[in-house]
Amino acid sequence: MKHFFIAIIILIALSSFDSVKTAKITDPLVNKTDSIVVKNLFNSGLNSGKSYQWLDYLSNNIGGRLSGSLQAQQAVEWGEKLMQDLNFDKVWLQPVMVPHWVRGEKEIAYFTVNKIKYDVAICALGGSVATPKNGVSGEVIEVNSLEEAEALGEKLRGKIVFFNRPFDDTLIETFKAYGGCVDQRGAGAKVTGKFGVLGVIVRSMTNSIDNFPHTGAMGYGDIPENEKVPAAAISTVAANLLSEKLKENPTLKFYFKQSCETLPDAPSFNVIGEITGSKYPDKYISVGGHLDSWDLGDGAHDDGAGIVQSIEVLRLFKLNGIKPKHTIRAVLFMNEENGLRGGRKYAEEAKNNNEIHMAALESDSGGFTPRGFSFDATGKNSELIKSWKSLLAPYGLHDIDKGHTGADIGPLKSETITLVGYRPDSQRYFDYHHAATDTFDKVNKRELELGAASMASLIYLLDNYLE
Amino acid sequence: MKHFFIAIIILIALSSFDSVKTAKITDPLVNKTDSIVVKNLFNSGLNSGKSYQWLDYLSNNIGGRLSGSLQAQQAVEWGEKLMQDLNFDKVWLQPVMVPHWVRGEKEIAYFTVNKIKYDVAICALGGSVATPKNGVSGEVIEVNSLEEAEALGEKLRGKIVFFNRPFDDTLIETFKAYGGCVDQRGAGAKVTGKFGVLGVIVRSMTNSIDNFPHTGAMGYGDIPENEKVPAAAISTVAANLLSEKLKENPTLKFYFKQSCETLPDAPSFNVIGEITGSKYPDKYISVGGHLDSWDLGDGAHDDGAGIVQSIEVLRLFKLNGIKPKHTIRAVLFMNEENGLRGGRKYAEEAKNNNEIHMAALESDSGGFTPRGFSFDATGKNSELIKSWKSLLAPYGLHDIDKGHTGADIGPLKSETITLVGYRPDSQRYFDYHHAATDTFDKVNKRELELGAASMASLIYLLDNYLE
Numbered sequence: 031m032k033h034f035f036i037a038i039i040i041l042i043a044l045s046s047f048d049s050v051k052t053a054k055i056t057d058p059l060v061n062k063t064d065s066i067v068v069k070n071l072f073n074s075g076l077n078s079g080k081s082y083q084w085l086d087y088l089s090n091n092i093g094g095r096l097s098g099s100l101q102a103q104q105a106v107e108w109g110e111k112l113m114q115d116l117n118f119d120k121v122w123l124q125p126v127m128v129p130h131w132v133r134g135e136k137e138i139a140y141f142t143v144n145k146i147k148y149d150v151a152i153c154a155l156g157g158s159v160a161t162p163k164n165g166v167s168g169e170v171i172e173v174n175s176l177e178e179a180e181a182l183g184e185k186l187r188g189k190i191v192f193f194n195r196p197f198d199d200t201l202i203e204t205f206k207a208y209g210g211c212v213d214q215r216g217a218g219a220k221v222t223g224k225f226g227v228l229g230v231i232v233r234s235m236t237n238s239i240d241n242f243p244h245t246g247a248m249g250y251g252d253i254p255e256n257e258k259v260p261a262a263a264i265s266t267v268a269a270n271l272l273s274e275k276l277k278e279n280p281t282l283k284f285y286f287k288q289s290c291e292t293l294p295d296a297p298s299f300n301v302i303g304e305i306t307g308s309k310y311p312d313k314y315i316s317v318g319g320h321l322d323s324w325d326l327g328d329g330a331h332d333d334g335a336g337i338v339q340s341i342e343v344l345r346l347f348k349l350n351g352i353k354p355k356h357t358i359r360a361v362l363f364m365n366e367e368n369g370l371r372g373g374r375k376y377a378e379e380a381k382n383n384n385e386i387h388m389a390a391l392e393s394d395s396g397g398f399t400p401r402g403f404s405f406d407a408t409g410k411n412s413e414l415i416k417s418w419k420s421l422l423a424p425y426g427l428h429d430i431d432k433g434h435t436g437a438d439i440g441p442l443k444s445e446t447i448t449l450v451g452y453r454p455d456s457q458r459y460f461d462y463h464h465a466a467t468d469t470f471d472k473v474n475k476r477e478l479e480l481g482a483a484s485m486a487s488l489i490y491l492l493d494n495y496l497e
Numbered sequence: 498m499k500h501f502f503i504a505i506i507i508l509i510a511l512s513s514f515d516s517v518k519t520a521k522i523t524d525p526l527v528n529k530t531d532s533i534v535v536k537n538l539f540n541s542g543l544n545s546g547k548s549y550q551w552l553d554y555l556s557n558n559i560g561g562r563l564s565g566s567l568q569a570q571q572a573v574e575w576g577e578k579l580m581q582d583l584n585f586d587k588v589w590l591q592p593v594m595v596p597h598w599v600r601g602e603k604e605i606a607y608f609t610v611n612k613i614k615y616d617v618a619i620c621a622l623g624g625s626v627a628t629p630k631n632g633v634s635g636e637v638i639e640v641n642s643l644e645e646a647e648a649l650g651e652k653l654r655g656k657i658v659f660f661n662r663p664f665d666d667t668l669i670e671t672f673k674a675y676g677g678c679v680d681q682r683g684a685g686a687k688v689t690g691k692f693g694v695l696g697v698i699v700r701s702m703t704n705s706i707d708n709f710p711h712t713g714a715m716g717y718g719d720i721p722e723n724e725k726v727p728a729a730a731i732s733t734v735a736a737n738l739l740s741e742k743l744k745e746n747p748t749l750k751f752y753f754k755q756s757c758e759t760l761p762d763a764p765s766f767n768v769i770g771e772i773t774g775s776k777y778p779d780k781y782i783s784v785g786g787h788l789d790s791w792d793l794g795d796g797a798h799d800d801g802a803g804i805v806q807s808i809e810v811l812r813l814f815k816l817n818g819i820k821p822k823h824t825i826r827a828v829l830f831m832n833e834e835n836g837l838r839g840g841r842k843y844a845e846e847a848k849n850n851n852e853i854h855m856a857a858l859e860s861d862s863g864g865f866t867p868r869g870f871s872f873d874a875t876g877k878n879s880e881l882i883k884s885w886k887s888l889l890a891p892y893g894l895h896d897i898d899k900g901h902t903g904a905d906i907g908p909l910k911s912e913t914i915t916l917v918g919y920r921p922d923s924q925r926y927f928d929y930h931h932a933a934t935d936t937f938d939k940v941n942k943r944e945l946e947l948g949a950a951s952m953a954s955l956i957y958l959l960d961n962y963l964e
Contacts (some may be wrong), residue, residue, distance in 0.1 A: 073667040200544060202893065425669055426891070475705070476666075
């Protein structure tokens with residue numbers, strides 16, 4: 031009850047002071063009980079955390095789990111059983127139909143200059159069509175943007191378009207560099223298909239200069255079937271080499287072959303576990319990540335980390351005897367990578383069932399050391415979250431700002447909900463993102479556990495103060 | 498299309514984090530020029546940084562470089578030539594005699610329980626004496642502290658003492674956990690030698706549960722020669738196993754053998770390069786790390802990272818056309834690990850030559866993502882450094898507090914000098930610290946470069962504002 035009154039006082043105070051005055055009254059908000067609970071969540075999360083061993087199993091015993099695959103189904107069963115074994119109050123599967131794209135045989139690509147053949151590392155982009163059975167071969171036109179490609183228009187006919195705009199390494203947040211490049215991957219084929227190109231190859235979305243192609247979703251929008259051309263990612267090492275060789279030999283021929291295809295939609299599930307609220311059982315706060323991953327690595331950072339952290343949040347609540355006021359749900363979303371069907375289905379069902387979602391937290395930026403949280407909330411709740419800064423700072427959580435929260439929770443957006451994204455350090459994320467290098471050995475145990483404890487602390491505070 | 502759309506949202510959302518635009522100019526000291534210079538240092542450090550390729554060479558072509566070794570001498574020559582090639586105004590070697598301890602043959606250790614032999618991973622601690630040629634074998638007494646061992650007194654006679662107090666994983670800063678345990682390694686042999694023990698084995702100083710022994714310095718103080726017993730680190734996996742087996746079989750016998758020895762002191766050098774000050778050429782600001790490392794890994798994080806970052810600071814100054822007021826020195830200290838002779842020699846020579854050292858910055862906490870700086874300064878200069886918080890925060894540098902700065906720069910301590918330690922994220926450091934796992938592949942290029950740019954920014958600010 032004490033927390034309830036404090037929250038009321040705070041909310042009144044926050045709504046009637048200007049920002050400067052608010053800053054002065056924020057410290058009393060962080061009361062001693064909160065400070066102790068947060069410390070206990072971190073202590074137990076670091077002394078007896080389970081997320082790392084769960085992630086080991088998910089990554090190494092199940093592995094990459096693209097929507098519609100056998101591994102995705104195994105991950106569903108694993109998540110359901112794990113949460114049942116943890117004795118959550120309720121655990122269930124929420125059916126959802128998902129796209130079912132398969133990569134097929136390993137892709138092949140090379141180009142030849144002065145009789146020297148350069149094999150290059152590529153992979154089909156998710157959602158792409160295959161090349162003809164014997165592959166495609168053609169001259170290459172290198173461009174740096176969708177606009178540049180469109181401007182070339184008919185000059186692209188019969189060519190392979192090579193999108194090669196690199197990450198801007200000067201951006202401290204690597205997600206911003208990603209955001210500045212990923213249109214090439216998403217829409218490169220869509221905007222050039224109408225010019226009769228043979229195919230599209232896209233520089234991998236990474237800061238790293240490595241020999242791993244990084245896959246990811248692409249789309250054709252509503253263009254005619256006959257304009258859909260194959261699209262592949264090329265490693266940054268190969269992209270640099272190709273670009274260099276093109277300067278010397280603009281008419282060199284590039285060959286690639288891929289046999290991917292889109293099968294009919296497949297049945298799958300979101301996996302949901304909950305601790306029923308003690309005061310508001312019909313009001314919900316969710317914490318989640320996505321259970322599907324790309325197929326090249328084992329999806330440890332993207333997003334196995336978010337999955338095990340979300341389940342760990344509920345385990346830490348039980349372990350510490352925290353009886354939440356609201357119902358707290360761990361939601362393992364299916365199909366974030368190539369469809370977002372799970373996120374949409376969850377929001378749709380929430381609406382159908384008249385569930386009141388107070389807040390949703392997503393972890394989908396890797397299992398790295400904590401930096402903070404991004405949020406999207408009403409003015410009142412924004413101030414509330416900001417008031418926790420001094421409480422969270424000792425745990426490395428300094429970046430508490432408005433910003434992007436999470437793809438899966440996006441469909442829950444309403445005028446009242448508080449959406450939050452867990453924001454770990456971003457420096458290494460795109461080294462592994464969507465590549466064969468996204469594997470369990472890239473995850474540090476303490477970093478993963480600190481993330482889970484950070485998320486548990488935020489869910490505790492949201493549960494305690496949201497009204 | 499969905500992902501393209503999401504990317505746009507991300508781009509918009511993240512634009513609010515743009516470092517320079519949102520840096521609040523709250524202090525008159527932090528003016529717009531500073532903000533631009535810092536941004537330029539980061540831009541050039543991230544777009545054309547050299548530290549990573551230098552570290553690749555130092556780690557992979559020279560490798561572990563314990564004081565007195567051939568590799569340490571090669572590292573001296575490499576550092577001198579590199580700074581000459583970079584056209585620093587002055588580059589020279591400062592002679593210093595260093596301890597010359599050698600590990601000898603690979604250590605052997607095992608214990609036997611119920612006729613099952615358990616081989617365990619150990620390594621001699623730096624400075625330890627050897628075991629007798631055929632090793633030592635004896636019962637084991639496990640203790641958790643120096644005090645517990647001393648209290649046992651004569652009960653230790655003829656036994657092997659096993660110091661097994663683990664890191665406190667609940668401490669967010671791992672250096673604090675290290676500080677809470679390292680007395681066992683440093684003084685375990687010194688305090689138990691007088692009781693006629695056969696030897697000392699110490700749990701490795703790491704949060705990680707792994708099978709790598711982590712070496713490090715130990716000392717005998719001024720105890721008599723005949724009380725000096727061999728001391729070794731044991732991996733945490735082996736320590737846990739031994740502890741478990743001791744509970745069942747308190748009289749099990751442990752065997753270990755090591756052939757390390759201390760040779761006569763050897764000649765070596767600090768390596769110093771400088772850019773001469775434009776206004777105060779006879780006043781100095783130094784930036785450094787230590788060139789020596791332990792011998793088990795290649796010393797990439799400890800402290801190859803600090804070395805290449807320090808040289809990079811001066812290169813970034815030249816690249817950006819910054820003409821410092823004070824003379825800026827990169828100091829590659831020799832022998833931090835097992836003697837601190839380089840740090841002492843540098844301070845001694847500075848005193849002999851009446852050099853006025855305004856400030857010294859050390860990077861010796863690994864090449865990880867930036868978190869901040871610790872400092873030790875007068876009240877006025879403490880306030881000055883704190884006034885840069887808003888300028889540095891957009892680069893992840895939030896932790897700007899008084900604290901430990903660096904071992905090598907400690908001897909420079911005076912009433913007026915400003916000492917600063919670069920503080921990267923500490924979560925992964927002790928996974929690798931002093932172990933065979935401290936290798937180049939554990940270093941992330943962006944994290945290393947962000948550290949160098951952080952250090953360059955701090956040196957720029959110190960140069961600009963210290964009077």
